Amino acid sequence: MNTASRTIGDTGVTLAPLVLGGNVFGWTADRATSFALLDRALDAGLTTLDTADVYSRWVPGHQGGESETVIGQWLAARGSAARDRVQVMTKVGMDMGAAGQGLSSVHIQRAVEASLERLRTDRIDVYFSHVFDEAVPQAETLAAYDRLIRAGKVRAIGASNFAAGQLRAALDVATAQDLPRYQVLQPHYNLIDRAGFDGPLRDLAQAEGLAVVTYFSLASGFLTGKYRSESDLAGSTRGDWARGYLNPRGFTILAALDAVAARHGAQPGEVALAWLMARPGVSAPIASATRLEQLEGLIRATRLHLSDEDIRTLEQASAPTPTEHRIAMISSTTITTAEPARIILRLCKHWGHRYTVDYDETRGRIELPLGLCLLTAGEGTLDFRLEGTPDADMDKFEQVVADHAQRMARGETYTWQWTRQAG
Numbered sequence: 001m002n003t004a005s006r007t008i009g010d011t012g013v014t015l016a017p018l019v020l021g022g023n024v025f026g027w028t029a030d031r032a033t034s035f036a037l038l039d040r041a042l043d044a045g046l047t048t049l050d051t052a053d054v055y056s057r058w059v060p061g062h063q064g065g066e067s068e069t070v071i072g073q074w075l076a077a078r079g080s081a082a083r084d085r086v087q088v089m090t091k092v093g094m095d096m097g098a099a100g101q102g103l104s105s106v107h108i109q110r111a112v113e114a115s116l117e118r119l120r121t122d123r124i125d126v127y128f129s130h131v132f133d134e135a136v137p138q139a140e141t142l143a144a145y146d147r148l149i150r151a152g153k154v155r156a157i158g159a160s161n162f163a164a165g166q167l168r169a170a171l172d173v174a175t176a177q178d179l180p181r182y183q184v185l186q187p188h189y190n191l192i193d194r195a196g197f198d199g200p201l202r203d204l205a206q207a208e209g210l211a212v213v214t215y216f217s218l219a220s221g222f223l224t225g226k227y228r229s230e231s232d233l234a235g236s237t238r239g240d241w242a243r244g245y246l247n248p249r250g251f252t253i254l255a256a257l258d259a260v261a262a263r264h265g266a267q268p269g270e271v272a273l274a275w276l277m278a279r280p281g282v283s284a285p286i287a288s289a290t291r292l293e294q295l296e297g298l299i300r301a302t303r304l305h306l307s308d309e310d311i312r313t314l315e316q317a318s319a320p321t322p323t324e325h326r327i328a329m330i331s332s333t334t335i336t337t338a339e340p341a342r343i344i345l346r347l348c349k350h351w352g353h354r355y356t357v358d359y360d361e362t363r364g365r366i367e368l369p370l371g372l373c374l375l376t377a378g379e380g381t382l383d384f385r386l387e388g389t390p391d392a393d394m395d396k397f398e399q400v401v402a403d404h405a406q407r408m409a410r411g412e413t414y415t416w417q418w419t420r421q422a423g
Contacts (some may be wrong), residue, residue: 006283008211009183011156013087013125015048017277017302019213021288022051026066027059029290034070035077037295042078044299048087050186050213050286052130053115054094064096065118072120083121089184089213090115091160093130103133105144112148126184128158132166142170142179149180158184160215164200171208182210189214189282191223191272192245192253195320206281217276217285219245224269225254249318256317260310266300273301275314 006015020041025034041047051071057064068090075083092111095101100110115124127148129141148154159167159182167182174181185205189197193216205212218224222242227233228251233243257268264271276285289295306314 006211008126008156009209011183013156015087015211015213015284016046017284018046018273018298019048019050019089019284019286020046020298021215021286022049022067022071023055024067024288024290025051025055025070027056027062031070031073033290035074036292037289038071038074039078040292040295042082042085046299046302047085048089048284050089050215052091052094052128053111053118054091054096054130057094057096064094064099065114068115068118072118076120087125088119088121089126089128089158090119090124091128091130093133103129103136103141103144105140108141108144108148112153116153123152124154126156126158127154128160128184128186129162129182131161132159132163138170138173139177139179142174142177142181145180156183158182158186158211158213160186161188162201164204167201168204184211184213184283186213186215186286188216189276190217190219190285191257191275191314191318192219192250194318198320202281211283212281213283214276214285217287218269218272222250223253223257223272224267225257228254253314253317256313260306260313263310264304266304267297270297270301270304271306271310271314273298274304274306275311277302278306278311 005017007013008015020037025037029037038049041049049071051067053068054064055067056062059066071088075086092108092115093101093103096111099114100107112124112127116122127145133141142157145154145157149157157180159170162170162182162185167185171181173179185201187197187201197212197214202212204210220242221227222245227242227246230243230246254268257271260266260271261268266274273285273287276282287298287301289298
């Protein structure tokens with residue numbers, strides 16, 4: 001059984017065995033549906049909620065903060081008793097347009113007040129750095145969190161999308177300067193995307209006693225088994241994101257999920273979540289639902305016990321290979337700016353990550369630190385090699401990248417090179 005809660009260090013903050021993802025609230029789940037989902041989750045003991053200030057800024061017409069707003073409305077409607085039962089996790093650092101981005105002290109102070117107002121609460125249980133910010137000293141970020149903790153506005157802090165070296169440095173700074181340490185890690189990890197967490201990052205989290213909550217736990221729905229062919233992708237909000245999994249390894253993993261699910265009378269997605277809950281070093285997976293029947297599957301997953309044979313079946317099917325590195329791209333219709341970093345990161349499914357981008361117009365190369373959601377390897381640099389020489393004109397550059405994304409979506413060759421760096 002996976003129903004026991006987990007405590008985060010010495011903070012007193014507990015985690016439910018499965019964290020309800022709030023990215024869909026105010027997006028693919030309207031207010032009424034979101035309230036029904038939150039009510040059922042609370043009733044079932046899934047009391048930990050994950051959101052971010054940037055959710056769902058990627059939707060045309062949205063500004064960010066939509067998810068926090070819906071959660072805040074629900075908390076206000078249900079009263080203080082509900083607030084005392086739930087643990088609210090949110091994040092700061094992504095591009096919020098005019099509201100800013102990054103992990104500077106000034107931005108964190110401004111962002112936390114905005115999040116607290118939207119959430120209609122006086123405290124955030126876990127406040128995450130949504131992405132590493134190389135432009136800001138880690139000591140400045142941690143000192144900003146220290147002030148929030150002392151003020152009672154934040155109970156614990158976490159790191160999301162940090163590489164092992166970045167997290168190690170943050171923990172060292174916290175120790176050396178007597179600042180709060182990250183006590184929760186939120187990595188991209190699931191049965192098909194394993195290599196980014198398995199290894200140095202997992203070892204560090206375990207050695208330091210960090211709680212780990214995984215995002216994209218169902219690989220954009222692929223691990224539920226609903227995407228098994230190109231025709232299954234049509235009309236789905238996340239279909240384009242799952243396209244990169246339609247390959248021999250993906251089908252092998254689905255077959256293993258089907259086999260284990262059949263033994264238990266369960267669904268593939270329930271098995272994928274139970275595998276995560278059984279993984280050494282994982283405290284809880286994050287998963288979202290847009291319908292009550294989907295939420296019931298998440299609840300059932302917390303009650304599913306996998307045998308040693310089940311785990312061996314899944315491990316053998318999903319073991320990552322050193323040479324398998326993938327990147328999936330979405331439709332060019334989401335491109336709204338000619339800024340190179342924003343284009344690449346939109347295409348690569350992370351919404352507004354802040355990364356240093358070197359664009360060499362002579363060689364047509366973009367270099368980004370790791371953090372793109374569908375890469376399945378450790379730390380390093382992704383080298384986009386665009387055909388021809390893009391013009392210095394950014395509108396032309398945007399079209400070149402969009403053309404390559406469309407080629408990738410059609411299954412045509414997209415040439416790129418992976419270079420591993422020491423962590």
